[in-house]
Amino acid sequence: MSNRTLALCRAAPYGSALAREGIEAVLASAAMEQDIDLLFLGDGIFQLLDNQAPEAIGQKSLRRNLKALPMFGVEELYVCQSSLEERGILPEQIQIPGAEVTLVEKPGELIAAYQCVLSF
Amino acid sequence: MSNRTLALCRAAPYGSALAREGIEAVLASAAMEQDIDLLFLGDGIFQLLDNQAPEAIGQKSLRRNLKALPMFGVEELYVCQSSLEERGILPEQIQIPGAEVTLVEKPGELIAAYQCVLSF
Amino acid sequence: MTLHIVSKSPFSCQALHDCLQSLVEGDALLLIEDGVYALQHQALQSLQETRIYCLTADSEARGLQTSSAPDSVEIIDDTRWVQLCTEHNPIVSWFR
Amino acid sequence: MTLHIVSKSPFSCQALHDCLQSLVEGDALLLIEDGVYALQHQALQSLQETRIYCLTADSEARGLQTSSAPDSVEIIDDTRWVQLCTEHNPIVSWFR
């Protein structure tokens, strides 16, 4: 049995551990060659912002983990367009090398295409 | 030294432990005869709702703890008026026997009168 | 069809807002834990096309008057919760 | 004068909203942790009378462009944070 899985990433990085632990779960899944896609929605889009420098707050960069995604075969990242707009973030601020960012107008339609959704 | 203290209660009951642990801290303080007042603001006003029946979710009634406040000398409860209105709750739904509920229009002015604010 | 489970208060958290942005016609919405405070929130009034469910254990715990909730809300027990989960796929939790 | 410390994102949490409802003229607002996302939020634009501070460690951690923040925002280090706490009383934390 195999299930197409969507990781729904809604947590901002650093303030809570959820963003990091979500990406770790996605990487584990991708390493086992399970089909897994990511949808960044709400504050989750802040995970993708460039120029993160969390050393002074004693944390490791989460973007380093995100950059590992393409190496594990996750090459397409879905991003909720209205979440971006609400936060005044431009698409060029959230690029991940080796991955294609696809803006999603109707996240509900994307979600409906999966058998399993893991919320983070 | 003694400090006039305000407990700022913003958590809804049951969903998280913060509402309960906040009231427990207030009761401990009142039992030691420290001056402590309570301001219910935001979802904290839901702590005061009548007819709570949390047995089916495996919890004890938080209102029982609130009803103990007057016995420890806490007889005045401040409630943010706009928080009530935003949530469609009427003042008569949030009465605690033995305590007087005072609606507060400007919570900031109340807060400014205290030396210490404990947030819950 | 998706089942959306919302467990946080719409008055203090964006969970319901984000969920409603992700609703598709035919999806169902289940309110649990502090999510049941949505019964007091106007966002539900606008949801004409969505079946809305609310866990009775959670609304009773909080002393919420379900009689003032919109007609479209069905108050359900845990058995029905399980059944909703068998009837829908995927199941999406909105807990922050 | 009160120092209000907000540590949650205004886009997902009511902390900043509740805090602003409780601001009095002369109060100061300090953004820490996910509270620094308020730099991207329009709520700050309307605060003409309030001194606003933002922890540099937290805005840099998150890659936020402080250059686009309102002029009224002062980016501060931990030493200044301590000083703000000595200068204000009470100190109110808004963390949910």
Add this chain to the structure above:
Amino acid sequence: MPRYAGHFTICTPMKFSLAIYSAPHASQSAASALRFAKALLAGGHEIYRIFFYCDGVQNSNMIAAPPQDEADLISEWQALQQKHNLDLVVCIAAAQRRGVLSQREAHRLEKPVANLAEGFDLAGLGQLTDAVANSERLITFGG
């Protein structure tokens, strides 16, 4: 007025897995998960796995001692595990960070004591992936 409806539909048994992210006392969601698990089993469904992640690993901390009149979720999970032979898996990395260790992990990490409750197993995130792949429904309890 909302509708109160009685439902007695009999449905085909399904294979469920749960992912639990919250500690027993901090939020209600672990308690909700336990109630849901009981309702699943009562309804004749199969629980393939319950995966404890993030703060959810605290559900397996055997030295938690809630007051007598409060729910004791850890004991309840253990009782349910025994009765239905459940697969209760605790994420090993999340548990290490949060101070939930098996004897073996305590030894390996040179910590003096272990506190993983009986009935729970430490394992990697692969067990979550495996649960997703082998379950018809996966439900997340977080927050």
Add this chain to the structure above:
Amino acid sequence: MPRYAGHFTICTPMKFSLAIYSAPHASQSAASALRFAKALLAGGHEIYRIFFYCDGVQNSNMIAAPPQDEADLISEWQALQQKHNLDLVVCIAAAQRRGVLSQREAHRLEKPVANLAEGFDLAGLGQLTDAVANSERLITFGG
């Protein structure tokens, strides 16, 4: 453009207390509290007490073992305590519920092991009240 201002004002030392409600790894707030405590001490201020409440009690769980490249807040609190003789008080009721026990509590509650880190003391909520009464500033770190 916001103003970047240098401030070198010397201020009178004050007596601070902190209340910490969050576990080390779940949220950033315990780490913020630690940074703030260090800045307080560096500024010549006095810390009357640090009170760990709610999930904050996990800051004293000695068997937490974060990976080498992640912050180890428990050790950092201990080091700060030793250096400055800090009064680190953990709420005994909150700790019981969450599985953080001293030897004495473990014995009393008939639990096989204890995990309270050295440098921390278990005590009642009265110690929070006392901190409020005896400090010029109290700051809450929660969420």
